[in-house]
Amino acid sequence: MNNRLYGNLIFELSKPGRKGYSLPKNRYGNYDIPAAMQRQEAAQLPECDEPTVVRHYTNLSTNNFGVDNGFYPLGSCTMKYNPKINEEMAALPQFANLHPLQPAHTTRGAQAVSTLLKKSLCELTGLADFTLKPFAGAHGELTGLMVIRGYHQSRGDEARTKVIVPDSAHGTNPASAAVCGLEILEVKSTADGLVSLPDLQELIAQHGPSIAAMMMTNPNTLGLFERDIPAIAKMIHDCGGLMYYDGANLNPLLGACRPGDMGFDVMHINLHKTFSTPHGGGGPGSGPVGVRKGLEPFLPYVSPYTSGNFAVVMRAYSYILSLGREHIKEVGPLATLNANYIKECLKDVYELPIDGLCKHEFVFDGLKDKSTGVTTMDVAKRLLDYGYHAPTIYFPLLFHESLMIEPTENESKDTIDSFISVMRQIAEEAKTNPDLVKSAPHNTPIGRVDDVQAAKHPITTYQQMIADKS
Amino acid sequence: MNYKFFPHTQDDLQAMMEKVGVQNLDDLFAEVPDAVRFHGEYQLPEQMSELEVRQLFEQLGAQNQQLVCFGGAGVYDHYMPAVIPNLLSRSEYLTSYTPYQAEISQGTLHYIFEYQSMMAELTGMDISNASMYDGTTAAAEAVMMAVAAGKKQNTVLISETIDPKTLKVIQTYAHFHGIQLEMIQQEDGITSLTHLQSLLSQHKGSVAGVLVQQPNYYGIVEDYTGFADAVHEEKGLFMMDCIAADLAVLKTPGEWGADIAVGDGQSLGIPMQFGGPYVGYMCCTEKLIRKMPGRIVGMTSDNRGQRAFVLTLQAREQHIRRQKATSNICSNQSLMALFVTIYMSLMGKEGLREAAQLSYAGAHYLCDRLLASGHFTLVYQQPFFNEFVVRYDGDLDALLQKLEANGIFGGVKIADDQLMIAVTEKRTKEEIDKLISLL
Numbered sequence: 081m082n083n084r085l086y087g088n089l090i091f092e093l094s095k096p097g098r099k100g101y102s103l104p105k106n107r108y109g110n111y112d113i114p115a116a117m118q119r120q121e122a123a124q125l126p127e128c129d130e131p132t133v134v135r136h137y138t139n140l141s142t143n144n145f146g147v148d149n150g151f152y153p154l155g156s157c158t159m160k161y162n163p164k165i166n167e168e169m170a171a172l173p174q175f176a177n178l179h180p181l182q183p184a185h186t187t188r189g190a191q192a193v194s195t196l197l198k199k200s201l202c203e204l205t206g207l208a209d210f211t212l213k214p215f216a217g218a219h220g221e222l223t224g225l226m227v228i229r230g231y232h233q234s235r236g237d238e239a240r241t242k243v244i245v246p247d248s249a250h251g252t253n254p255a256s257a258a259v260c261g262l263e264i265l266e267v268k269s270t271a272d273g274l275v276s277l278p279d280l281q282e283l284i285a286q287h288g289p290s291i292a293a294m295m296m297t298n299p300n301t302l303g304l305f306e307r308d309i310p311a312i313a314k315m316i317h318d319c320g321g322l323m324y325y326d327g328a329n330l331n332p333l334l335g336a337c338r339p340g341d342m343g344f345d346v347m348h349i350n351l352h353k354t355f356s357t358p359h360g361g362g363g364p365g366s367g368p369v370g371v372r373k374g375l376e377p378f379l380p381y382v383s384p385y386t387s388g389n390f391a392v393v394m395r396a397y398s399y400i401l402s403l404g405r406e407h408i409k410e411v412g413p414l415a416t417l418n419a420n421y422i423k424e425c426l427k428d429v430y431e432l433p434i435d436g437l438c439k440h441e442f443v444f445d446g447l448k449d450k451s452t453g454v455t456t457m458d459v460a461k462r463l464l465d466y467g468y469h470a471p472t473i474y475f476p477l478l479f480h481e482s483l484m485i486e487p488t489e490n491e492s493k494d495t496i497d498s499f500i501s502v503m504r505q506i507a508e509e510a511k512t513n514p515d516l517v518k519s520a521p522h523n524t525p526i527g528r529v530d531d532v533q534a535a536k537h538p539i540t541t542y543q544q545m546i547a548d549k550s
Numbered sequence: 551m552n553y554k555f556f557p558h559t560q561d562d563l564q565a566m567m568e569k570v571g572v573q574n575l576d577d578l579f580a581e582v583p584d585a586v587r588f589h590g591e592y593q594l595p596e597q598m599s600e601l602e603v604r605q606l607f608e609q610l611g612a613q614n615q616q617l618v619c620f621g622g623a624g625v626y627d628h629y630m631p632a633v634i635p636n637l638l639s640r641s642e643y644l645t646s647y648t649p650y651q652a653e654i655s656q657g658t659l660h661y662i663f664e665y666q667s668m669m670a671e672l673t674g675m676d677i678s679n680a681s682m683y684d685g686t687t688a689a690a691e692a693v694m695m696a697v698a699a700g701k702k703q704n705t706v707l708i709s710e711t712i713d714p715k716t717l718k719v720i721q722t723y724a725h726f727h728g729i730q731l732e733m734i735q736q737e738d739g740i741t742s743l744t745h746l747q748s749l750l751s752q753h754k755g756s757v758a759g760v761l762v763q764q765p766n767y768y769g770i771v772e773d774y775t776g777f778a779d780a781v782h783e784e785k786g787l788f789m790m791d792c793i794a795a796d797l798a799v800l801k802t803p804g805e806w807g808a809d810i811a812v813g814d815g816q817s818l819g820i821p822m823q824f825g826g827p828y829v830g831y832m833c834c835t836e837k838l839i840r841k842m843p844g845r846i847v848g849m850t851s852d853n854r855g856q857r858a859f860v861l862t863l864q865a866r867e868q869h870i871r872r873q874k875a876t877s878n879i880c881s882n883q884s885l886m887a888l889f890v891t892i893y894m895s896l897m898g899k900e901g902l903r904e905a906a907q908l909s910y911a912g913a914h915y916l917c918d919r920l921l922a923s924g925h926f927t928l929v930y931q932q933p934f935f936n937e938f939v940v941r942y943d944g945d946l947d948a949l950l951q952k953l954e955a956n957g958i959f960g961g962v963k964i965a966d967d968q969l970m971i972a973v974t975e976k977r978t979k980e981e982i983d984k985l986i987s988l989l
Contacts, residue, residue, distance in 0.1 A: 087857065090664050090895050101631065101901035103908060107979045111911035117771050117933065119802050123671040127898045130633060137637045137661070137892055144657030146645030154647055161555055162645050165600050170823075171635065174611030179621045180825035181962050183954065189613035190824045203593050215683035215826070218878045226726055255875035259694070260726045307581050335588070336579050342586045360885030361658040362648040362845070363683075364827030380722045384624070384686055384715040385825030392827060394607075401606065404597025407553045413575040414556055417563070420570040420578065437581055461653065470651050492557030493566060519853075524653040527852040534850035534862040538839060540677050542667035545849055 090136055091542045094126035100133050124543075143525045144361070145469055151495050153422075155441045155472035155484025156250065156301060158331050158353035163402060166356065166395035175394060180385040194387040197397040198368070201349060204408070205330075206340025207370035210349075211379045212388040217328060220348025220367025221256035221295075223382045227346050227371055228293045228322045229260060230378035240292035240320070244283060246275050248301045248476045250328055262292060269478060273302040273434040275312060288319040297326035298333075298342065299439035301476045301484070303419065313343025322346060327367075330354045331488070332416050332440035335409030345372045355396035366392035414489035415440040418496060422485055425500045429507040433479055440488070446481025447507055454510035454517050456481040461528065462509070462520035466502045553597075617959035618981050619822070620916075622769070622937045622972025624685065624713050628795065628905070629976045630819045634892050643888060648845075648881060652860045653852075658884060659859035662847040665891040672797045672894075673811040674804025675833035680845035680882040685814025686719040688830030689761065689791050691843050691877055692812045693720050695834075696759030696787045697729055698876040699841045703758035703786065705730040707749050709741040711766035716791060720761075734760070739930030739939075740772050743780070750784045759787040759810075764803075765796060768930055768970065769913075769937030778807025787838075793817050794831060794890070796935055798902035799910075803833070810834045818890040819897075829886035839863065843877030905975040909936035912973035912982060919986045920971075929968055937972040939964065949989070956988055 128136075146152070152159035170176075178187050198210040214220040225243070232240040243257045244265045254264045265287060268279045275296070284291065294316045298306045306312065313323050325339040325347035331354045333339070339347050351357050352365040359365070366389045371379065387393055400408065416439050423432065423442045430444040446456045460470035460483070472484040487496060509517050521527065539545050558566075563575075572578055579587065598606065619627040638644065642657055649655030649662075662680045669678035682688040693706050706724070708717060710733050724731050732753065735745040741762055750757055760781045765771050774790075781788040787809040792800070795817035803811035816828035834842055840863065848862035897905065913936040920926040920940055929939040942949060946967055953960040958981075961971035973982070 087660075089660070089667075090891075091667065094898075099898060099900060100633075100896035101898070101904075103901070103904050103975060104978065106908055106911055108908075108911040108915040111914040113799055113907060113910050114933065117801065117935075118799055119674065119797070119805060122899050122903065123668075123674075123798055125668055125671060125894050125897070125899045125902065127900070128895055130896065133892065133895045134633055134637065136895075137888075138640070140657045140660050141637075141640040141642040142657070143654075143660070144642035144646050145651075145654040146641045146643070148641030148645045152647070154650075157647050159645075159647060163555065165603055167639065167644075169603065169607045172607060172611050174608075174614050174616065176821045176823045177616060177619075177627075178614055178824040179617075179619050179627065179822045179959060180625055181621050181623055182615075182617060182619075182959050183950075186615035186617060186954065186959075187824065189610035192610050192613065193607075200594055206588075215687065215883075216881055218880050219683060219687070222878055226722065229726060252878055252880050255878035255880075258875055259723075259878045261728050305579075305581055307583060310583060310585055337582060337586050338588050341588065358644045358885075359647045361643055361646045361655075361888070362680075362881045362884035364883050364886055365881065381718045382687070382722055383684065383719060383826075387825050389826040390824040398603055398607065401595060401598045401603050402600070403553070403555070405592045405594040406597050407556070408592060408594065410553070410556065413578055414558060416578045417558075417566055417570065417575060420572075421566040424569050424571075437578060460651070464651060464654050469647075469654065490555055490557070493559075493562040494557075521653050525656055526653055526856050526858045527854045529652045529852045529858045529860045530850045531860060531862070534848040534860050535865075538846075538862060539849040540663070540666050540839075540846055540862070541670045542664070543670060544677075 089542055090126045090128065093128055093132050093136060096127055098127045098129045100128050100130040150467050151491060151499055152469040153471050153485045153487050154469055155486040156328055158486060158488060160356050160488040161490040162356055162358040163399060166398040169398045170391040170394040190387065190390065193397050194393055197393050200400050201368060201370060205347060205370050206338035207347065208373040209376045210368045210370045212368050212393055213383045214348065214367035214369055215383060215389055216363065216365040217348060217350040217367045218252045218256060219382065220369050221252055221326065222259055223369045223380060224324055224346040224348050225256055225260040225262060226380040227375055227378040228324065230380065231375055232292055239290050242287055242290045243292055244294040246296060246300065248478055249295065250297065250301060250326060253295045253326060273304045274306055274308065277308060277311065280312065280315060284315055284319050291319055291321040293322045293324050295324040295326055297329045299329050302434060302443050303438035303441040304434065305439055309342045328353060329440065332412045334411040336412045340372065346375060351392055351396040356399040357392045357395040364389050364392055411489050418487040418489065418491055422487060422496060422500060426503055429504055441484055441486035443476065443479065444483040445479040446483060447510055449511065452510040452514045454514050456483045458517045458520060459483065459506055462506050462517045464521040465523045468499060468502065617954065618957055619959045620961045620971050620973065621959050623962040623970060624715060624814065625822050626817045626972055626974050627822060627976050628817055628819050628974050630821055631896050633896060634819065634889055637892055638885060638889060643885060649861060652858065656859060659847050661888050661891050663849065663859045665887045666847060668891060668894045669831050669833055672794060673833045674802030675811050676836040677839055678831060678833040679842050680847055681887040682830030682832055682844055683883055684826065684828045684830045686716045688812040688832050689716050690720045690723040692789050692810045692832060693729060693759065693761065694723060694727055694876060695810065695841055695843060696789060699787060699838060700758035703756050705732060705753050705756045706758055707732050707734050707746065707760045709734045709762040710736040711739065711741050711768065712761065712763045712791065713767045739768050739770050739932050743776055747780055750780060757784050757786040759789050761789040761791060763791045764800065765793060765935045768939045769934040770930060770932040771800060771935050774806045795902065796906060799906040809838060815890045819893040820886060820889055827883060827886050829883040829890060844879045845882045908975035909973055912977050913938060916971065916973055916982045923989050925989060936974065937970060939968055939970045941967050942969060953985065953988055958985055
């Protein structure tokens, strides 16, 4: 690609006197901003003409890899296809130009979209109500835990400050609990990769009256369905706690199960995963929170406007309408089939620590043949050379060489077969030419980066970069 | 299974199921207890063709009223240059994930580095993170950051002139995080330094930080002389919540001696879109870099000796710290950060100032006309930027209805007789004159 030719910072393309904007003339007369209000020196923003700006950001984009470029089997991230119609609907001026504080009767259409989406989410999850306020999955987790804590506090049950989290949980679970002022109790996984009931029993015996909730994702981060969920939910409910469902892994359940039916009381959904809204390089997302009947009053004020990231809400509803009741139920089974097929086709060369049916994703513990010294990191980097995004690596923390693969329902057998043959090829290269794999990637705009240098001597702005040079 | 987003043919399905060892797709869920299996039909609409989807949204869109916007209160109707939606729709940006694999994510990492540089310039601070959800949650994160940075200090003082919506979000976070909040009183629309000083001595040793807003909720440009010194004397952090675009002209948080600057970047051309997505920003002094929540991109080099960008200082982040984390943020608002980066690249040093000057002039022109009508008075006798609060001597609801009937959203009503009005560079003189003619 073109890192060498077009790798400049926009600041390095700036020349005094260039401009990339046009504004109407000031026809208001003499209203000058008083000098006393003003900053002493103008912000040193770039001065560029419009073509330069367009060329810069167009070329930069070609150093990126998105779902539209190719297969993106990033586990737990559900990198599904982002339908183009959703983008157009979200940008419709009849919605995009609405001020959130306009009188309610002037925004009826927008409110209808939010209400319809909430209704759909209730139907798909078996919960009673949703708030669209949370801006992301992690924000949703925090919101959901606030609901739970608020519920306990309302009953004068101030002692319930502990949250049980499986050792395989997403890193955000314990972090969200901590931010919500809750303490973590970690429950261990069995050799089968599922929540250990004896261990859970012991935690409950020890901490029962102080347990606020248990947070789970099901299927869990190993892609395994927690089949004891009815028993787990009962144990937690019996000790007075609530069940929280981390919706990061909701995709395989479309058409198969509903969190509400599994005994969960509160959950969040990542619209940017299950409901196909684009990840945008890390955001904006949307993390609606659903609650069982009776918990609605505890939904907290975590952002100002009732529709949250409304343009994301628009996309998600457009997706639901496109699929309809007929096809939305096919999402889970197809995603699950794709994952199991990859697993079965590769488990002879990659270490599969827990055999059996997985759901939308599964985890290898690196290459089967560990003698070559080729690590999961190396495999991931070599995949980039072949035009694939890498799977999620070194998560979950249960294994040393975790390689977590999630194909989604949108990938064809052809794409998957090519991926499988490349994965096998890499396993072969690890034996015949390990250095080739260890020094990968070779075909990308840049090679492996020096993370240590970046952290030891942080340069995070252009200004620091200039100061550092001189 | 025959559907436009699903590539599986019958033969594919058959071959794959065979490999997996199942007879049908239902068998893939064999381990799921029947009690929790969903066997019914979802009560959802039937699938729609793309044309039908479009028609439905257009019908719903027609139920919204397109109004000329004089509302603000934290969300402003600025102009979005045509370049931005065009570039933002590039799939390479739109459909990528967080830039974990630096080798194929230089596009994202590169623009975030530019974004951080621009935000640091705009706020006059040393550094910036890679962006946050929005301004209100950024402020709440700043409050938690101040407490985490403090030595057992658990109280944060907040000015009464802050946007009440921001305050409510902070109150939610503070309640669950166990942070004590105290309000600094206002006098005629500005934060009382005297009251701040008395609160600081009253809560001696326990104040982690002080948060004020600029321009404040009422659009007033406050004079924060002496604030940073007073706060620093008590070993607290001085935090400012500022409307991003206005900082192109106004004295910066850096100049006021702030330790943390936060706010919303929506004013940098982002459409109002009924509440979001926008973009929050957070900047701070270099000293606080390891306390700052959120993603940070740093410069480094690759093994070919090229300049490269990478997510850095991740040891601060939730996925490493887990329950020791002081923030649970694990993403940024990347695409919106790209939005404002392109906006600032186009507008540059002069354009942002010129737009701010236009907004300022338009607001003052409108204010003068309103006062001249004899029906309005300024609620606060203070300097304002592009937003101001007036008192109306008639029936305010009737007036707003009349404006609305003529296609105008006249402003945000903040009391029975008080209207808060904002003007941006997007409002034309004709629109303002029309509003005046309807009084």
